[in-house]
Amino acid sequence: MLLTALSSGLAWGSLKLPLPRGPVPPPADRRPLELPLDGYVTSSECKACHPGPHASWRASYHSTMTQVAMPGAVAGDFDAGALTFLGKTYRVERRGSEFWVGIPPEQGADLQWHQVVQTTGSHSMQVYWFSSGEGRTLDQFPLVFLLQENRWIPRNSAFLRPPSVQQHPPSEKSRWNRTCVLCHTTDPRSRILGEGPADTVVSEIGISCEACHGPGEEHVRVNRDPARRYLRYLEGDGDPTIVNPARLPHDRATQVCGQCHSVFYSKSQRDYERQAVEGFRYRPGDRLEDTRHIVRFAADPADASPLDRQLTEFFPGYMQGRFWSDGMIRVGGREYNSLLENPCYQRGELSCLSCHSLHQPEDDPREPRAWADDLLRVDAQGNQACVACHEDLGEAIEAHTFHASDSAGSACMNCHMPHTSYALQKAIRSHTIDSPQVNTELQTGRPNACNLCHLDRSLAWTAERLQAWYGQEPPALDPDQAQVPAGVRWLLTGDAGVRALTAWSMGWEPAQEAAGRAWLPGYLAETLTDPYDAVRFIGARSLASLPGFADFDYEPLASPDVRGAARLEALRRWRETPQPPPPGFPHDEDGDFTPDHTRLLGLRDQRPVDLVE
C-alpha cells in the first residue's frame, strides 16, 4: 500500500499536475484577527461534549453574523457584474474562491478593486467588508445584498435614513472596527483609538457559545476528567465552571441578551478606551449595568441621567433615532431596553428565555431555519407564554379581548406587543408589553395596536371601543383623528418611521383580513413615490401581497419619473374595480382622491427620520 502511494505520488509529480487546493481564506494580516484570549477557547472546543446545542447554534443566524469571506459564507450574487446606483457603476466578481468588488473612485475612471475579506449578516441582508489598507481597519462595500429578494441595493437604502443621507452616504471606513465588532463577534477588542489604524482582535468571529456562556477555558479543562463529568450527570446540578443563562435569575439571564440587544454606552471615556484595548469587562451572569450604561430616554429631560443628558447634548437626534418620545424603543435589536420598562420583567419573572430558545429543542418539529427565524419557543408561538402566568385571562379569552378566541384579535401579542419597532425594512414587535391606548398615540405619534389591524377605522372608533370594553376615558380628537381611517392618516401624514410601519401593516395578513384589501392598493401606491427608499421597498412588498398586484412591475430604486409612472399604473389598476369607500376615506367610489387626500399629504410630518438599528 505504501509503495502504491509512493508510486502514485511520483507519477503525479512527473506529470506536473496541480495538486487540488481548497478555498484559500483572504489574507489574515488585513482583517480582524481571531485570537482567543482571557479564558476564551472558541466554539470548536464545545462541540465534542455538546453536539446538539452546537448544531442548533450553527443553524442560528448568531453563528453566521460575521464570517470570513469564503465560499459558503458569501451569499451575495458575485456573478452579477456591473451594478449601477445613484449614477455610479460598481462591479462584483468571483475569482476562484475569492470575492472582489470594484468601486468607482471619486475622480478618474478606473475602478478600485478590493478583495472582500469579511461579511456581516446572513438573515435579511449581507454586508461586505474589504481592507482599508491601514492595519486591520475595514471599509465597507457601499452595496449590500438582500437575501430574500436576491438583489443588491445601496447600503443606505436598506436602512430608514433621510434622503440626503441616501444620496450622499457618509464613509463607513472603520465602522466595523468601532461599532459592529462590539456585538457581531465574541469577546471583541476594537483596538482603534483616534484616527489611527485598527488592530482589532476578537476571540471568535461571529456570536458564539462563549458570548452567552462566558469564557470556557476552565470548564473545558476540568471536564477533561470523565469522572467529574459523570458525577455531574448523576448529581444533575449545573456546572459552576460555566454560565448557563437558563439557570440564572430572570434579570441576569435577560442581561446576557441585553449585552448586545440594548442601547448602551461606555460609562466614561476611560472605560471606552479600556474596553477598546482589553475588551468588555462584562461576563455572562454579571450585573450588566455595573460595566456599561444602558441608555434610557426620559420623556422629561429632568428625569434623565447625567450621561443620557450628555448624549442628548452631544448627539442631537440620538434619542429620536432610537426611542419614541415616551421612552419606548422604536428600533429592532434593542429589546433589553423594552424589557426594562416591562411590568412582567420588573415585577414578574419574565426574561428573554420565557419566549425564546437559543437552542432548538430536539422535539421541536420545525425545520431549523423556521426556528432560527425568530428563535421563538414552540410553546411561545401562541398565547401560552402569556397565559402561563395570566391564567384567568387564558380561561376566558373572549371576555377579555372581545374578539373570537381563534382570531388574531385574541392573540395576546397583537394587542400587547404590536409591530411598532422598525428594523431591516420591516416592522418588529414591541417588547414593551403594554395595552393599547388612544392617548398614548396622541402623545407619542406611535400607532396604536388596535388600528395596526383595523387600519380602515378611525381613532374615534378605537376610542369608543376602548371606553366600552375597558373603561378608558376617550380623549379629545381633532376632526382628522376622529374621522379619517388611522391607516390612511398615518400613511399620508406620518413621519417616515410611521409610514414604514403602516406600509408594513398593510401587507400583514391579519390586518388585511380585519381592514379589507380592496382599498389598500390606492394608498400603498402613495408609498411608491415616498422619498425614503426603505418605505418604498416595504410599500412595494405590501402591494405585491394584494390580489392583482403579485406581478406588479416596480423598482424602488428607479428614477423619480419611473416611480411616478408606477404609482399611476398602480392607481389605474386599482380603479379598474372601483368600490364605494367606507366613511372617512379621502377617495370616491371611482377611486379618485378627494381634496382631503391632498390636504392630508400637505400635513405630512417631513422631519428627517434616521432610525439607528
Place this chain on the structure above:
Amino acid sequence: MSESPEDAGLVHAHLRFGWWSLFVFLTLGVLLEALHALKASYYLHPAHETRRLMWTLSHTHGTLLGLMQFAFAATIRWGYAPPGGRRALASHCLRAAGILIPAGFFLAGLVLHGGDPGVGILLVPLGALSLMLGVLLTALNLQPSGPDP
C-alpha cells in the same frame, strides 16, 4: 490429531457463539440502516451524534468479535489452541469480550449525557481487558504441533 470431546464441545460453543453474534449484530446493522432510511431523529439528530457512534461501534465490534469466535474455534480444531486450563480461560475471555464490548457500546448509546455516552460504556473496558487477555493467552500458548497429517 484426534479431537477430544472437550475440544469438540469448545469448538461447537465458539461456532455457535460466532454465528449467533453474526446474526444479532448483522441484524443490528440492518436496523441502523433502516433508521437512516426512516430519517429517525432519535438516531440522526446532531444531538445524538454519540448514539450514532456507539451503535455503529456496537454493530462492528459485535460482528468482528463474532468472526473472531470462528478463528478461535478453528485454532482449537486444527490443534493449535493453548493447552488445558489456559484454553478454557481464553475461551471464556473471548466469549465474554464478544458480549461485553458490543453490549457496552449498545447500552452506552441508549442514554446519552450531552456528548458523553451512558454509563453502559463501563462494560467496554471490561470487555477490552477480557479480549486482550483471551488473545494474549492464545498467542502466547499456541501449540507448535498443529494437526496430524
